[in-house]
Amino acid sequence: MSQQPPRAFPKGEIKVLLLESIHATAHELFATEGFQVESVPGALSEDELCARVGKFDLIGIRSKTRLTARVLEAGKNLLGVGAFCIGTNQIDLETANRLGIPVFNSPFSNTRSVAELVISEIVALSRHLGDRSREIHEGKWRKTAAGSFEVRGKTVGIIGYGHIGSQVGVLAENMGMRVVSYDIRTTLPMGNNRAVGSLDELFDEADFVTLHVPETPETRMMIGKAELAAMKKGACLLNLSRGSVVDIAALADALKAKHIGGAAIDVYPEEPEGNTDDFKTPLQGLPNVILTPHIGGSTLEAQANIGREVGTSLIRLTNAGATTGAVNFPQIELPPKRETHRVLNVHKNVPGVLSDINKIVSEKSANIMGQVLSTDPNIGYLIMDLDKEVAGDVNTAIAALPASIKTRILY
Numbered sequence: 260m261s262q263q264p265p266r267a268f269p270k271g272e273i274k275v276l277l278l279e280s281i282h283a284t285a286h287e288l289f290a291t292e293g294f295q296v297e298s299v300p301g302a303l304s305e306d307e308l309c310a311r312v313g314k315f316d317l318i319g320i321r322s323k324t325r326l327t328a329r330v331l332e333a334g335k336n337l338l339g340v341g342a343f344c345i346g347t348n349q350i351d352l353e354t355a356n357r358l359g360i361p362v363f364n365s366p367f368s369n370t371r372s373v374a375e376l377v378i379s380e381i382v383a384l385s386r387h388l389g390d391r392s393r394e395i396h397e398g399k400w401r402k403t404a405a406g407s408f409e410v411r412g413k414t415v416g417i418i419g420y421g422h423i424g425s426q427v428g429v430l431a432e433n434m435g436m437r438v439v440s441y442d443i444r445t446t447l448p449m450g451n452n453r454a455v456g457s458l459d460e461l462f463d464e465a466d467f468v469t470l471h472v473p474e475t476p477e478t479r480m481m482i483g484k485a486e487l488a489a490m491k492k493g494a495c496l497l498n499l500s501r502g503s504v505v506d507i508a509a510l511a512d513a514l515k516a517k518h519i520g521g522a523a524i525d526v527y528p529e530e531p532e533g534n535t536d537d538f539k540t541p542l543q544g545l546p547n548v549i550l551t552p553h554i555g556g557s558t559l560e561a562q563a564n565i566g567r568e569v570g571t572s573l574i575r576l577t578n579a580g581a582t583t584g585a586v587n588f589p590q591i592e593l594p595p596k597r598e599t600h601r602v603l604n605v606h607k608n609v610p611g612v613l614s615d616i617n618k619i620v621s622e623k624s625a626n627i628m629g630q631v632l633s634t635d636p637n638i639g640y641l642i643m644d645l646d647k648e649v650a651g652d653v654n655t656a657i658a659a660l661p662a663s664i665k666t667r668i669l670y
């Protein structure tokens with residue numbers, strides 16, 4: 260791996276490439292910092308990216324741009340990558356790590372959007388809104404109160420009481436619902452929400468079961484035939500988490516058998532890459548089933564939050580070396596100290612690097628005013644605040660170490 264020379268960074272020289280129409284909130288943040296921003300409305304191909312990425316310090320993408328090993332290697336000056344979205348599968352994270360490039364995303368910026376949709380769907384399922392609306396669209400007037408209920412006093416069972424689950428609990432309680440939750444972690448219930456010790460306890464009580472777990476080996480098909488049978492007769496199931504969590508065929512059977520009274524499904528075991536007229540699921544055409552195309556988190560507010568959150572992460576990385584929230588990198592930060600210069604060094608995690616760095620510090624008679632180091636199996640990341648007189652020399656000497664990957668200094 261070729262080593263990068265040490266660099267210093269006047270803000271006005273920082274160059275940012277933003278692809279895929281990233282929200283204006285990010286542009287505004289970078290402009291305030293004085294960074295130079297170039298933006299492209301769509302995604303670029305691998306070849307186009309390789310040709311352009313070399314002059315940029317930061318790159319921001321959404322889900323359609325693929326940052327392959329070739330692109331990352333062509334990004335000789337890249338300090339960091341912003342994935343202005345939730346997922347990071349489109350980025351070769353391992354290569355980025357090896358090259359000393361932290362990648363940031365925004366996993367929780369659409370929490371509220373999902374929680375609001377869940378609440379609206381609980382009401383919609385209670386009133387068979389999907390069916391009544393479709394009937395009128397088809398020219399049929401079917402006024403009836405049969406099978407329609409208020410949600411007040413009913414019980415929501417939340418599986419996965421994390422960011423989204425706990426928000427759903429707060430909103431549901433505000434509508435007069437009772438809330439029980441089940442999580443593998445010990446969680447602090449909000450308001451009068453109540454944690455239960457097992458899924459069976461939750462199924463015994465819940466009129467609505469809503470899933471907010473991540474995709475893991477344990478959550479794969481966590482709701483199948485047996486779990487659906489354990490739910491109360493007429494209870495509804497909502498899945499706005501991940502498609503792998505529910506056995507869709509078993510759900511279709513339970514709905515046809517009228518054991519399950521309705522369902523709201525936003526995520527599927529297999530989802531199309533782009534918009535298409537040709538999507539099939541066994542749930543189509545079943546009564547009181549609301550089907551949405553993975554839009555739980557898709558709101559303009561969420562896009563604005565993502566722009567702010569990822570933009571801020573990239574600015575904090577550039578200005579202070581902070582890697583908190585990075586998905587592929589040791590996460591450290593250090594409050595800035597006056598009267599110091601800051602050396603930032605990413606190195607291969609091999610024996611002897613730290614003693615080499617300490618040797619340099621002692622040879623240059625540098626006084627360390629603040630230091631933090633963290634490692635993962637491949638790399639170590641060091642932030643070190645030194646007295647101004649010697650920081651530049653220390654930076655140059657550390658950058659020359661054979662194990663150094665990226666080194667820079669902040670004046």
Ligand code: NAI
Pocket residue numbers: 345366367369370373418419420421422423424441442443444471472473474475477478499500501525526553554555556557
């Ligand atoms: P989170 O990480 O804050 O919460 C997940 C919770 O699930 C944690 O408290 C965790 O302990 C718990 N959990 C993990 N395994 C479990 C198990 N086996 N049984 C019970 N609890 C378990 O995640 P967040 O942000 O609340 O997201 C939840 C889900 O929503 C994720 O799958 C995410 O991908 C999905 N999501 C869907 C969106 C959509 O557009 N439909 C948008 C945003 C997130």
